[in-house]
Amino acid sequence: MTLPHLAIVMPAFNEDEGIRGFIDEIRDSVASLADRVSFHIADDRSTDSTAAVFDDVADVTVEVQPVNRGHGPTALAAYRAGLAANPSVLVHVDGDGQFYGRDFPRLLAALTQADADVVHGVRDGRTDPWYRKALTAAVGVLIALAAGRRIPDVNTPLRAYRPDALRVLVDAIPADAAVPHVHFSLAEARAGFTVRYLRVASIPRRGASTTGTMWGRGSGVSLPPKRLRQFVRGALAEAWALSLRPSAPLRSIRRPEPASR
Template sequence: MHFTHVAIVMPAFNEVEGIRGFVDEVRENVRPLADRVTFHVADDRSTDATAQVFDDVDDVTVEVQPVNRGHGPTALAAYRAGLAAEPEVIVHVDGDGQFLGADFTRLLTAFGATGADVVHGVRDGRTDPWYRKALTASVGTLIAVAAGRRVPDVNTPLRAYRPDALRLLVDATPTAATVPHVHFSLAEARAGFAVRYLRVASIPRRGESTTGTMWGRGNGLSLPPKRLRSFARTALAEVWTLSLRPAAPLRSIRRPERVAR
């Protein structure tokens, strides 16, 4: 399948070391599949030159956020920027570049071939510290119980969305949500979205420093950092409030007829 316009949306924080090379790699792999490819970077008030690294690149738009708010709100800002560009398909990926460019070709090919509302990239070979993997697994179990089925890699940042399906999710999710992809995964399962899963390689973050990643590289720690423990408590409370309790706003999402396949 050939697309008229593919928008790549990307939250970023202190990724100057690797983000431009990552975007170049993604562009090289996606361009043969589309008449037009655009990149929409939401910069979370980086303290390095991430916001300036694309000043001379025509197909990349960088929107610096008003304040530093963390990954979730920045991802939602990137999604909104992509929706405003009115593309045929929106692909989300984090700015730390933990995926291979070739897998974007596979993701879009699967999206076009299956008629899905969304294709999730399910990460193989994750290099995150054990406590991040454990947190993801625990959340995945919780979502499986709530959704009535298992959702592989419930918080994966690599996703290709049909814009009208994505808009339902973004509009129902508060702009300050810390774990929007968890909410999206659960709402998709409950609402009967056509979701496809594609196994992709997970590689280490591009760049040598740890300043661009919220939790660092682990650095041999045997226990999760205090900041991660605090984040996990906040995220679980948010999942209950927005997605799990009987009156939760994301429980009301229904897949529209015009998206049906």
């Protein structure tokens, strides 16, 4: 099956070392699967040349955000930019390039063959510091208790969505949400979205510097940075307010009637 229009969306911050090569790799992998492929980058006020890397590339649009707001709000901005292009399918992935382009056709095949609303790329072999893995595991336990079932890799940034399903999620969440993918995963489970999970390889961030990531990189960092500890406290409060408390607004999300596919 050939898609009429595939949109790839990315939040990015200081990724000029690797982002162009990553997009080239994705394009090569999916070009035969869609009549049109477009890339939409939300740049979170990078201090390097990320915003200018694609000045000469026709299928890539870069929207520099008004202020630096962090990963969650920038991911939501990328989603909205992709939805505005009216794609047939939308794929989200972080601009740090921690996946192989060859897994994108597998993600799309899982979405179309299962007639799913969303496919999550479940990361194998993560090279993140131990505390990021521990945080993901702890959040996974919390969300499993709330959803009534385990959700693999609850915060994975690699996701393929049907636009009708994604719009329901994006429209329901505040633009400044810090952990939108956690909210998405829980809402999908509660609302009966058709979700598929696909194991994919996770690789180190592309690029030699550490300026493109908030939380540090590699396994040698022994303690969580203070900024991460502050982020976790805020994210937990947000999760309670938006998704977990009995009257949380995101509890009202309902799966849309599937559009013609």
